[in-house]
Amino acid sequence: xxxxxxxxxxxxxxxxxxxxxxxxxxxxxxxxxxxxxxxxxxxxxxxxxxxxxxxxxxxxxxxxxxxxxxxxxxxxxxxxxxxxxxxxxxxxxxxxxxxxxxxxxxxxxxxxxxxxxxxxxxxxxxxxxxxxxxxxxxxxxxxxxxxxxxxxxxxxxxxxxxxxxxxxxxxxxxxxxxxxxxxxxxxxxxxxxxxxxxxxxxxxxxxxxx
Amino acid sequence: xxxxxxxxxxxxxxxxxxxxxxxxxxxxxxxxxxxxxxxxxxxxxxxxxxxxxxxxxxxxxxxxxxxxxxxxxxxxxxxxxxxxxxxxxxxxxxxxxxxxxxxxxxxxxxxxxxxxxxxxxxxxxxxxxxxxxxxxxxxxxxxxxxxxxxxxxxxxxxxxxxxxxxxxxxxxxxxxxxxxxxxxxxxxxxxxxxxxxxxxxxxxxxxxxx
Numbered sequence: 001x002x003x004x005x006x007x008x009x010x011x012x013x014x015x016x017x018x019x020x021x022x023x024x025x026x027x028x029x030x031x032x033x034x035x036x037x038x039x040x041x042x043x044x045x046x047x048x049x050x051x052x053x054x055x056x057x058x059x060x061x062x063x064x065x066x067x068x069x070x071x072x073x074x075x076x077x078x079x080x081x082x083x084x085x086x087x088x089x090x091x092x093x094x095x096x097x098x099x100x101x102x103x104x105x106x107x108x109x110x111x112x113x114x115x116x117x118x119x120x121x122x123x124x125x126x127x128x129x130x131x132x133x134x135x136x137x138x139x140x141x142x143x144x145x146x147x148x149x150x151x152x153x154x155x156x157x158x159x160x161x162x163x164x165x166x167x168x169x170x171x172x173x174x175x176x177x178x179x180x181x182x183x184x185x186x187x188x189x190x191x192x193x194x195x196x197x198x199x200x201x202x203x204x205x206x207x208x209x210x
Numbered sequence: 211x212x213x214x215x216x217x218x219x220x221x222x223x224x225x226x227x228x229x230x231x232x233x234x235x236x237x238x239x240x241x242x243x244x245x246x247x248x249x250x251x252x253x254x255x256x257x258x259x260x261x262x263x264x265x266x267x268x269x270x271x272x273x274x275x276x277x278x279x280x281x282x283x284x285x286x287x288x289x290x291x292x293x294x295x296x297x298x299x300x301x302x303x304x305x306x307x308x309x310x311x312x313x314x315x316x317x318x319x320x321x322x323x324x325x326x327x328x329x330x331x332x333x334x335x336x337x338x339x340x341x342x343x344x345x346x347x348x349x350x351x352x353x354x355x356x357x358x359x360x361x362x363x364x365x366x367x368x369x370x371x372x373x374x375x376x377x378x379x380x381x382x383x384x385x386x387x388x389x390x391x392x393x394x395x396x397x398x399x400x401x402x403x404x405x406x407x408x409x410x411x412x413x414x415x416x417x418x419x420x
Contacts, residue, residue: 018227025419156393178399182362209236210379
């Protein structure tokens with residue numbers, strides 16, 4: 001089973017590394033981080049992770065995952081990345097995204113007429129690509145397309161996919177291995193539970209922290 | 211504020227990237243990934259992340275974080291890494307670990323007489339270093355030492371630290387930004403909630419998934 005991740009400059013590290021930590025542990029899975037060029041790819045906050053393959057070296061995948069981040073904006077114009085996504089998508093069992101990665105799938109034309117989600121701050125932009133923005137679920141599945149909400153939602157997506165790909169016992173074993181028993185010390189993780197003034201402030205100031 | 215991560219071969223990516231995704235967003239924070247040598251460091255499952263500094267280039271930090279993973283075993287003998295940890299620890303406000311990273315702090319002599327936690331499968335090994343293994347809390351704090359349970363617990367640790375370092379509103383803004391509203395599709399994330407036979411099987415077979 002080949003699981004291909006698309007990397008690009010200024011993606012958000014956890015969008016990819018959360019799902020990777022789960023999916024790479026499926027027995028028999030081969031994960032490949034793919035980018036326009038091999039080598040280190042800088043994420044949005046400074047960390048660099050390595051792409052071990054160029055786009056041209058990966059022409060099929062069982063699972064395709066596109067992370068999000070500020071760098072998605074530069075990926076929305078047609079070109080080699082969107083062509084690659086369309087070509088690999090034609091071979092997948094699951095095509096997936098985390099956070100604003102769904103905008104890239106949308107720009108490739110893969111979400112037209114489908115329900116999908118994204119980071120809360122760019123959810124409505126999905127409509128530009130003919131998708132139906134769906135903000136009430138953390139993971140939205142429509143056919144073989146599974147899109148997750150912002151950043152940390154990729155861990156939940158990956159556990160859910162693991163259950164479908166390899167069975168519930170494998171997903172549970174991986175959850176136990178990574179001790180995924182989350183206990184957030186605050187309850188501000190969604191626009192529904194965060195203080196309303198915080199949501200409004202972040203929407204107004206381009207997601208600045210303070 | 212300087213936040214230093216120690217990297218070494220065969221660490222677990224999410225142990226570091228989870229906390230990084232939170233801590234790097236604290237206004238004014240500078241995160242530095244540090245290893246014996248600059249350049250790509252391979253994690254336990256294939257992904258490589260880049261160390262941007264050598265140990266000798268980082269002689270102090272406000273926060274020090276040691277991730278865990280199978281590679282911890284090779285870090286437990288005294289040498290440059292443990293010397294570096296002791297030297298930087300002398301400068302920190304918080305010295306922290308995720309997963310089996312606490313064994314490395316223990317080997318450096320930093321947890322003697324302190325309550326601490328680790329990945330559930332190696333919790334008892336903390337006693338070898340004079341620490342008091344504490345398996346009932348996801349984050350254990352004793353003085354300036356904060357140790358987290360396995361892998362994904364680093365996200366909770368980092369949000370908690372962020373609140374202490376920068377205030378609750380900053381921690382809540384970061385939680386909202388990374389949409390950390392976890393909804394695990396299974397309840398197997400701790401030894402207390404996972405099926406007992408799964409815990410027993412993984413303990414018996416060296417944590418193999420199946």
